[in-house]
Amino acid sequence: MKSKKRSRLGETWHRLKKNKAAVIGLVVVIIVLLVAIFAPLLAPYPYDQQDLSNVYAKPSREHLLGTDKFGRDNLSRLIWGSRNSLIMGLGCVALGTLFGITVGSIAGYFGGRVDIVIMRIMDVFSCVPMLLMCVVIAAILGPSIQNAILAIAISTTPSCARLIRANILTVRDKEFVEAAKAIDAKSPHIILRHILPNAIAPTIVATTMNIGNSIISGATLSFIGLGAQPPLAEWGAMLSEGRNYMRQHMELVLYPGICIMITVLAFNLLGDGLRDALDPRLKN
Secondary structure, three states: OOOOOOOHHHHHHHHHOOOHHHHHHHHHHHHHHHHHHOHHHHOOOOOOOOOHHHOOOOOOOOOOOOEOOOOOEHHHHHHHHHHHHHHHHHHHHHHHHHHHHHHHHHHHHHOHHHHHHHHHHHHHHHOOOHHHHHHHHHHHHOOOHHHHHHHHHHHHHHHHHHHHHHHHHHHOOOHHHHHHHHOOOOHHHHHHHHHHHHHOHHHHHHHHHHHHHHHHHHHHHHHOOOOOOOOOOOHHHHHHHHHHHOOOOOHHHHHHHHHHHHHHHHHHHHHHHHHHHHOHHHOO
């Protein structure tokens, strides 16, 4: 009997689920996403509800992870913090990938002077360390989650643009692209329908890996006061608020630090698994 041929997505999932580490990462990512989505239902208290008569409370039935210096429930703030941290991480990657794909596609498809000009501009951006560029852009725009997302997205655009450009250069001279040009298809149509679907796989892997880095970058900006602003709950901001009380109340930095570590690790494991699943050289 002939076995049914799997679709590309089905084949990728079949290979991905063989990687136990990637599956664990996927499960953790799904859990974190669900916690972020249903934060209003899962959090026992509002993230900004204060009880000044119950500051630095130890874990109890009322406050499973204790309270902070304002009497706010630590567990509730961690749950709400997952939403803002993921908004920053996913928002940065989505916006940066959109910028990078747009710029890289134009440079790779048209080539020539267009390619030279665009990639030299990307080289200039790449000369500045990513974190320094994020800090400068966020400081100029002003401290907020939205501006932090834009700052990180701009700083990650060059790497994504280079990656998609390199992939397009290997695809643009294929026969199916020449056939599309022969029937007088427009350039945007050729890029979106024929080139990008065949050059996007490495970008998907890089995007998944960059989510973890973006979460760390967003937490860093919040830690230095350029990201989430009080009283918003965000893991980096929670680290910043608790750093002055580490000796007396280590849990104030321990909890958000563990959340960042686990989430970033999960996205990295998932990214590694996707890389292995999408790499054609690893197929039997």
